[in-house]
Amino acid sequence: MGQSFSDYRLFLREFRRNYHTTGAILPSGRRLSTALARYVGGDPRGQRVLEVGPGTGAVTRHIAPKLGPNDRLDLVELNPSFAESLRVALANDPVLRTVADRTRVLEMAVEQLPDDTRYDVIVSGLPLNNFSVDAVGSILDTFRVLLAPNGTLSFFGYIAIRRVKALVSGRDQRERLRGIGRTLGDFLDGNEIRRDWIWLNVPPAWVHHVRLS
Numbered sequence: 001m002g003q004s005f006s007d008y009r010l011f012l013r014e015f016r017r018n019y020h021t022t023g024a025i026l027p028s029g030r031r032l033s034t035a036l037a038r039y040v041g042g043d044p045r046g047q048r049v050l051e052v053g054p055g056t057g058a059v060t061r062h063i064a065p066k067l068g069p070n071d072r073l074d075l076v077e078l079n080p081s082f083a084e085s086l087r088v089a090l091a092n093d094p095v096l097r098t099v100a101d102r103t104r105v106l107e108m109a110v111e112q113l114p115d116d117t118r119y120d121v122i123v124s125g126l127p128l129n130n131f132s133v134d135a136v137g138s139i140l141d142t143f144r145v146l147l148a149p150n151g152t153l154s155f156f157g158y159i160a161i162r163r164v165k166a167l168v169s170g171r172d173q174r175e176r177l178r179g180i181g182r183t184l185g186d187f188l189d190g191n192e193i194r195r196d197w198i199w200l201n202v203p204p205a206w207v208h209h210v211r212l213s
């Protein structure tokens with residue numbers, strides 16, 4: 001289920017070219033990917049699953065084996081190079097090929113997705129700490145619209161990274177990071193059903209699982 005050498009190379013290139021939206025130097029590791037995919041599958045009626053920011057498909061490769069025959073997967077990816085690499089992987093990768101007939105690559109920002117589909121599971125790999133407070137607010141609003149009643153949203157954050165970054169940042173950045181912390185805190189309050197702690201990730205991360213009330 002691993003990433004190929006060319007996936008790592010592409011990720012690193014996009015990190016350099018598009019640091020703001022790529023947000024990480026490496027694709028997510030196995031433990032983080034497994035935690036993000038926790039609520040995928042297991043419903044015989046079929047789930048509509050949305051992965052936001054799949055990049056080179058590190059998490060997608062953990063989502064795919066959990067999909068049943070009635071499940072559907074949408075991958076929404078802003079970066080055209082990643083979207084193209086996902087299309088190639090869906091045609092050729094032994095894990096992703098098995099779900100290619102139930103999977104769509106939607107090359108756009110998640111905020112631009114039409115709101116005519118409600119998803120039972122949303123898995124987000126977005127680097128929220130890189131965005132403005134307004135952008136984070138607008139992404140969370142998008143998740144609210146797209147999530148079906150009783151649906152589950154899973155997304156990650158690096159443990160204590162906002163505090164560490166705030167220590168070495170100027171005033172504007174500190175304000176931005178605090179604003180993101182408040183926005184996420186309000187969103188999670190009363191809605192977080194579980195949190196997974198991934199200490200062996202680099203850097204250590206947690207995965208928030210949310211059901212909106």
Ligand SMILES: C[S@@+](CC[C@H](N)C(=O)[O-])C[C@H]1O[C@@H](n2cnc3c(N)ncnc32)[C@H](O)[C@@H]1O
Binds near residue numbers: 027052125
């Ligand atoms: C931290 S990377 C995660 C990649 C992958 N999920 C993983 O875990 O290795 C963030 C991904 O989100 C994508 N992205 C950033 N902003 C986005 C947006 N507004 N809508 C959709 N994708 C976005 C980036 O292009 C990148 O692929």
